[in-house]
Amino acid sequence: MIRNDVAITPELVKEHGLKPDEYERFVNLIGREPTITELGIVSAMWNEHCSYKSSRIHLRGLPTKAPWVIQGPGENAGVIDIGDGLACIFKMESHNHPSFIEPYQGAATGVGGILRDVFTMGARPIAALNFLRFGEPDHPKTPHLVSGVVAGIGGYGNSFGVPTVGGSVGFDKRYNGNILVNAMAVGLARTDEIWYAKATGVGNPIVYLGSKTGRDGIHGATMASAEFDDASEEKRPTVQVGDPFAEKLLLEACLELMKSGAVIAIQDMGAAGLTSSAVEMGAKGNLGIELDLDKVPCREEGMTAYEMMLSESQERMLMVLKPGMEQEAEAIFHKWGLDFAVIGKTTDTLRFVIKHGGEVKADLPIKELGDEAPLYDRPWVESPKLPVIAPDNVKAPMSEAEALLKLVGSPDQCSKRWVWEQYDHLILGNTVQTPGGDAAIVRVEDGPKGLALTTDVTPRYCEADPFEGGKQAVAEAWRNITAVGGLPLAITDNLNFASPERPESMGQFVGCVKGIGEACKALDFPVVSGNVSLYNETNGQGILPTPAIGGVGLLDDVTVHASLAFRREGEAIILIGASQGWLGQSIYLRDVCGREEGAPPPVDLLQEKRNGDFVRQLIRSGQVKTVHDVSDGGIALALAEMAMAGGVGAEITAFPEGLSLHAFLFGEDQARYLIAVDEDVAADILYEAGAIGIPAVTLGLTGGDALILPGQQAISVKQLKAAHEAWLPNYMTGKA
C-alpha cells in the first residue's frame, strides 16, 4: 500500500481541474484514494489539452488516410510520403494561454514545442509557419502582445535555425482577452528512418535527455484547459521559459543518436512533461513503465515527485534505448553538452510506477490513464443560419478606388512585413517563395522537389456558419497551395474554440469539424495531425471559432511555380471561377460599410476542385507564372496585391453586366483565381476553360504604374504600397 501524506480534499481535486465525477471515476479505477502525485498525474492526463475528452468523439469523422499518408493523427506529428524515399513530417499546435500571460516566452516555447514534435520523429525541421490572432488594435494590451509574440517566435526560430516562411496575422475584438498563437513546423526525414513513441521490449532502459528539470510550467496543460478570468496574470509562473540553444543541441544530438541505431522509441516532453511522455510510450507499446525520480537531472534541489512529474521544463526528451547501447548514446549527448540519464525501465506489468527517495509515489494502471480518460458527448446547438445578403442590399459608401485604398492599409489586409522581417525566413537557402505570397515554397534539399506551405482560416465565416466556414478554411489552404503550383497533400488542424461546456460554442466546434471533414474528403486532402484548443474565452466572452488549417503541398519541380506578382506590361488578366458578388461577411461589408452581417460565401467543393486542378495544370505546363487566389477583399484587393508585388499596374476594363461594380470587385465568392499571361496564350486558356465548363473571363491588361478600376480614378502602385506598408509599423510605434 502506498503511503499517503496529503489528504485529498474536494478543494484539492477542484484545483487540479477535475470535476467531482471525474475524480470518482479515477478512484473507482484504482480502487483507493490517490496520492498527491497520482492526483497530479491524472489531472495532467485527463485535462482537455491532453485527453481531447470533449473533442475526440467528433474528430473521428475526419478523413485521415490516403495512399501517401504514412502516419495520421495520434503520433507526435503527421507523416506523408513525398517520393524519392523522403517523408514530410508536420504539425501545428497552439500556445494561446501562455502567450497571453507572457507573450515572448509563451510564443517562443510554442515554437520550441512544435519543432520538438517534428524532430522527435527523426525529421530535420526545414520550415516554420504560424497563425496569429490578436485583439482589436485599439485595445491597450494589443501592441504589447504583438510585439512580444513576434519577438518570441523570432527569438526561438532564428536561434534554432529554421526559416519561418509563412503565416497569418489578424486582429479582432473577440481576441481581446484571449489571443491565438498557433505554431507549425515542417520537417524532412527518410521514409525508412521515422521514429515513433511506441515502446517495445521488457526491461529496456528509459533514458532522459536534454535540459534539466525545474519547477517551471507545472500545471501548464491544466491552465491551457481552463477559461481565463481577470486573475489569469497570476498564472505567469506556469509559463515555461524557452532555450532555443538547448533545443538546437537536442536536435543535433537526437538525430545523431537515431543514426547510431540505439533508439527504440522516443517521445518529447511537451504538455504534462514526464508524465505524458512516459505514459504514452508505455500505453502505445502495451508495456508498463517504472521510473526512479532520484535519477532525473534537476535544476534545483528538493523537488518533489509531484513537481518532477508535472514540470513542463522545455527541451527534454524521453527515449527507450536498445539495451547495451547506453554508453554510445551517452557519449553523443555529452559531446553536445546535454544531460543523459537512465531513469527507468520498461516492464510487463502495465503499471506506471514512480519511485522517489526509496518510496513508491505512484502506482497506476498505464492503459487506463490514457484510454479510460473521460469521453464527453457534450450538448451542442447548431448556430442559427444567417440570411443571404443580396448585392443590391449593400450600398457603396465611397468610390471603389477609395474603398480599395482604405482596405490595403487596414489592420487585417495591410502588409505584415514588420512581422516577418523579424523572422529569419532565408536561412537554409531553400526559401523559393518568401512571406507575402499565397503559399510559401521551400526547396527540398537540393531539389528538384519543393513543398508549398500555408496556414489559413477565415474566423468570421466560421462564426457566421461553422459548417461553411470549416469547409472554406480547408478550401483556402488548398487554393493557396494550388496557386503556387503545388499539389495539396495533407493538412494539420489547430482547432481553437471557446468553452465546450457552452452548447453554442460546442455547436461551432461540431459544425466546423464537419465542414473540415467534408472539404478534406472532396479535395483529397486528409488530416494527418492536429491540436484542439478549447476554453479560449475570458470572463465568458468566447473567441471567434478559429480552426486554423496548416496545409502542405508538393511541387515535383520547384523551378516550375507561380507567384502573385505581375511580371510585365501587356499581359492579359484572366479571372477563373464564377462571381455573383457575394458581400455577406465580406471584408468590404465589415471594414468599408461597417456591417458584420449575413451568410458567408458558400463553398462548392466540386467547383473548387475543378477550377484549382485547371489552374495547377496551367502552372505545371509552364503556361502561367502569375497566379493569385481571390479571398479577403475580393478581386480588387487581389489585383492590388499583384500590382504591388510586381511594381506593375493594370487597367480593368471588363466586368459582368447585372452586377454592381463594388459587389463584383469586393465580393468574396470562392474557388476563384486571377492569372496574368501573354495575350496570345490567353486565348488558348479561355478556350480550354470554356471547353470544360470552367468560367474564365478577361478583365483587362497589366501595364502602367497605376491600378485603374472601371470608371475609377487611377491609384498609383506607389500610393497603394505606401498605404499597404504604413499601417503596421506606424501602429507599433504609436503613430497609427
Add this chain to the structure above:
Amino acid sequence: MKSAVIVFPGSNREGDMVRALTLAGSDAQKVWHAETDLPKGTDLVVLPGGFSYGDYLRCGAIAGRATVMDAVRAHAARGGLVLGVCNGFQILCEAGLLPGILMRNANLKFICHRQFLRVERNDTAFTKAYVKGQAIDVCVAHGEGNYTADEETLKRLEGEGLVAFRYADAQGHVTQDANRNGSMNSIAGIYSTKLNVLGMMPHPENLVENLVGGTDGRGLFESLVSSFSKAA
C-alpha cells in the same frame, strides 16, 4: 581550394556556407569547435552564421575563446584567409582578429531582409570577381549587426581602406535609409590590416542561386576559389 567551416554549438548557417563554397568549386568540410588543429592543407577558414552558445554572454564571446580559435589565429597570422559571416564576424571581433564590436540593431529588433551592399574595393582575395563600387544584393538576418568602434579605429579603417562593404541602395549609394542596423559609417564588413581576414554581417552564402533570390553572393566565393587556382 580547401575550406574549413567551423561548427560551434549553436552555429546554424554552416550548411548554407558549405553549399555556397561547394557550388563555387571549393572542397569544403565542417570542423568541430573542440578540434585543436585545422585539417591539413586548409586554405580558407570560415566562421559561419548562427547563435554560437545561444549568444548568451555576448554574441561570439564564448566561441571567440573556443579551442579551435588558437588554430584559426595561427592560420590568420600566417597570412591564411579567414571569412566570418554574421555570428562569424562577431566571433572574429571577440577573438581579437578584427577591431570593433557588433551592437544591438538600432531598432532593437532582429531583422531579416534583402539588402544591397557597395563593394568598396575589388583588389582583395574576397572581392576580385566584383567591380569596385558595384551594388550587390545579399541578405541580412541578425539582431546585433550594428558595427561600432572608437573614433581612432574608425579613422584607421577608413584611412587604410579596410572597409570591405557598406550598406547601400540598389544604385550603390550609401544612404541612411539603407543602413538599417545603424552601423557606424554604414559598415557592413571590414578587413584585417593584411586584408586576409574578412568579417561581414550580411549573408552572401544565401544568394548563390537564381531560384533562391539571386546570384550576387557568388562573386565572393568565386573570388576566393580563383585566388587559389591561379596561385597553384
